[in-house]
Amino acid sequence: MNRGYTEEVLSMPGARNVSCDLEHITQTLNWLVRMTSDVETNIVAVERIKEYGEAPQEAAWEIPNKNPPPIWPDQGSVQFKNYAVRYRPGLDLVLKGVDFHIKGGEKVGIVGRTGAGKSSLTLSLFRIIEAAEGSIFIDGINIGELGLHTLRSRLTIIPQDAVLFSGSLRMNLDPFDTHSDEEVWKALEQAHLKEFIKGLTAGLQHEVTEGGENLSVGQRQLICLARALLRKNEDEATAAVDLETDDLIQKTIRTEFKNCTVLTIAHRLNTIMDSDRIIVLDKGQIAEFDTPSNLLANSESIFFGMCRDAGIA
Structure with a gap:
């Protein structure tokens, strides 16, 4: 008896409209939650910009x-x-x-x-x-x-954690391009890296990945030593x-x-x-x-x- 009554009600046109409305409301609520989450995620960038904008600045870079x-x-x-x-x-x-x-x-x-x-x-x-x-x-x-x-x-400084950047090996050794290739090779020789660099296909133009991940820890440290030797x-x-x-x-x-x-x-x-x-x-x-x-x-x-x-x- 109850089953037949239920089937009869659900077969009515008005019941179908209620079902469609509920589905639409559910989709709208899901969209609203997703959009709220996206706004919350993206607003972090605004918070960071505000934080950095209010951060105390370092001293002047140059004082003539x-x-x-x-x-x-x-x-x-x-x-x-x-x-x-x-x-x-x-x-x-x-x-x-x-x-x-x-x-x-x-x-x-x-x-x-x-x-x-x-x-x-x-x-x-x-x-x-x-x-x-x-x-x-x-x-x-x-x-x-x-x-x-x-x-x-x-x-x-020769830091405890070797600092290298993505780019050529020469750029990491002489970032401001103030030394000749001869001086760079001399520093590499003093740092016991000359033979290793000569063995690379690209030599001084060997591409270093971010953080020097394609070099061993010891090689990274010796590159930092060579960089220091260029300045002394x-x-x-x-x-x-x-x-x-x-x-x-x-x-x-x-x-x-x-x-x-x-x-x-x-x-x-x-x-x-x-x-x-x-x-x-x-x-x-x-x-x-x-x-x-x-x-x-x-x-x-x-x-x-x-x-x-x-x-x-």
């Missing part, structure tokens, strides 16, 4: 009346005066009252436990982060008064590579940068044992600053404890 002499830095002395820095307003200081002087041509190792402030010291030299207090002087010039390009173009100023060496590549890097630094001031952030303590002096950072402050031999002679020093833990002392 503050340009140092063309040969600066010619001595390579580095002085931190009561220097302190934080990553953004409201955060704690990551370097506090750092005060030291490095003579021109000195080889200085920088060590410390994780979070001691080693990388922050390097970021400060390049003004990736700006001073909260104090100043840094290179050859008597306050780097805080220079344009960023003026400063960064006079310093050289200030240097941070790294150890995020295999031991053989690290030995090549350290050997090249000792020979080719012998007249430069070299700051080495040590990830393997044996790479800085022949440094002129060692800076030991602890909680953003300089805990020790002396020659390796003097620090090792003191069994109570932090450096001695680190060497003992590493099996060196």
Whole structure:
């Protein structure tokens, strides 16, 4: 009885219209939900543009009346005066009252436990982060008064993570095209890459993929070393590579940068044992600053404890 009544109702023209209307409403609601989701996704781009537009800007790229002499830095002395820095307003200081002087041509190792402030010291030299207090002087010039390009173009770094861009190998070595091919090949030879590059079909025009993914980690690091050799100023060496590549890097630094001031952030303590002096950072402050031999002679020093833990002392 009930089944027949249902079939009779559904067979009526009005019931068919109700069914069509329900289907149309369902499609409309599905479309509305999909459009709402698309708007929500796309509005993220607007939020990012707003965020970047309101972000604090870096210092001026060039300051014409503050340009140092063309040969600066010619001595390579580095002085931190009561220097302190934080990553953004409201955060704690990551370097506090750092005060030291490095003579021109000195080889200085920088060590410390994780979070001691080693990388922050390097970021400060390049003004990736700006001073909260104090100043840094290179050859008597306050780097805080220079344009960023003026400063960064006079310093050289071999970063812990090799930075390469998609493009030719030559472009990665000499991005501003300021050196001749002969100088580039000489730098490659000093970095122990000459034979490898010669073996490539395209040579210096070999296409490097984004991030250097078509090269090994060691080769990427040696390319960064060759790039530094083309400039020869200030240097941070790294150890995020295999031991053989690290030995090549350290050997090249000792020979080719012998007249430069070299700051080495040590990830393997044996790479800085022949440094002129060692800076030991602890909680953003300089805990020790002396020659390796003097620090090792003191069994109570932090450096001695680190060497003992590493099996060196």
